[in-house]
Amino acid sequence: MKLYYFETPNPRRPVAAAKHLGLDVELVKLNLGEGENKSDEFTAINPNRKVPALVDGETNVWESYAIMLHLAQKAGSDFGPQNDAEQVETLRWAAWDLAHFSRHAGRLLWENFVKPTFDLGASNQEEIDDASGFFQQFAGVLDDHLAGNDYVVGSRLTLTDFGIAAFLPSAGSAKLPLDGFANVARWHEGLLQNDAWANPWPDGGKDM
Numbered sequence: 001m002k003l004y005y006f007e008t009p010n011p012r013r014p015v016a017a018a019k020h021l022g023l024d025v026e027l028v029k030l031n032l033g034e035g036e037n038k039s040d041e042f043t044a045i046n047p048n049r050k051v052p053a054l055v056d057g058e059t060n061v062w063e064s065y066a067i068m069l070h071l072a073q074k075a076g077s078d079f080g081p082q083n084d085a086e087q088v089e090t091l092r093w094a095a096w097d098l099a100h101f102s103r104h105a106g107r108l109l110w111e112n113f114v115k116p117t118f119d120l121g122a123s124n125q126e127e128i129d130d131a132s133g134f135f136q137q138f139a140g141v142l143d144d145h146l147a148g149n150d151y152v153v154g155s156r157l158t159l160t161d162f163g164i165a166a167f168l169p170s171a172g173s174a175k176l177p178l179d180g181f182a183n184v185a186r187w188h189e190g191l192l193q194n195d196a197w198a199n200p201w202p203d204g205g206k207d208m
Contacts, residue, residue, distance in 0.1 A: 086153060
């Protein structure tokens with residue numbers, strides 16, 4: 001298997017998952033600044049021209065949650081859902097995350113870090129304020145859920161935890177408004193005890 005990535009939150013999910021599962025996956029870092037993700041070769045793998053993307057034989061898988069699920073299935077691991085109820089819960093939280101929690105975290109990372117770092121224009125304070133409000137709203141939903149749970153789905157670490165936590169290692173750069181969400185902090189501190197989550201990147205790579 002070959003996994004294309006860059007050190008950003010979305011690829012972090014499957015890169016960490018592959019390491020956690022102990023799978024033999026070749027990691028291929030694309031230089032997004034030089035447009036390697038827009039090559040004809042990569043477009044044939046992922047027509048969206050985005051990382052992450054996984055090649056497993058004749059199968060191409062893109063979107064980070066789908067890749068994590070594919071890896072869990074390949075490993076025969078309970079890192080993925082194990083019954084119908086867990087499948088529904090996994091899909092529910094993944095949809096929630098992409099529509100709400102990680103969506104607004106991504107907006108903040110863009111405005112507070114990516115734009116100033118790569119000289120992509122001035123940060124938009126109205127956008128920051130709007131994203132901050134929504135992020136806090138949905139962080140509250142997650143915090144309430146974690147008040148009675150150590151993990152998001154079931155009583156063990158699953159791909160849903162890695163999925164929802166994707167932007168938290170970049171919380172400082174993104175200036176995520178996490179104050180007051182003690183259960184989220186406790187949960188993520190627990191995830192950081194897992195070496196695959198704490199140190200997913202090869203060759204000394206760092207989070208944004």
